[in-house]
Amino acid sequence: MVKLTLRERESIQEAVRRFRKLVERSGLKKEMRRREYYEKPSEIKRRARLRAERRAKRLRMLANL
Numbered sequence: 001m002v003k004l005t006l007r008e009r010e011s012i013q014e015a016v017r018r019f020r021k022l023v024e025r026s027g028l029k030k031e032m033r034r035r036e037y038y039e040k041p042s043e044i045k046r047r048a049r050l051r052a053e054r055r056a057k058r059l060r061m062l063a064n065l
Contacts, residue, residue: 002026 002022006015023029 002028 002019004015004019004022
């Protein structure tokens with residue numbers, strides 16, 4: 001949950017800008033996009049496996065240099 005307290009003499013535009021940054025840093029936006037549509041557990045596992053394979057491949061490539 002993101003909380004924002006207005007500073008003294010802070011304009012609305014500045015507060016909105018700070019709020020957007022807080023939401024972005026908290027990962028709330030990314031989480032909402034991820035949950036926008038239902039994803040089957042098998043699809044989640046597949047995506048995680050592919051991500052791990054890419055990461056391992058990248059590490060092997062760096063080790064060979």
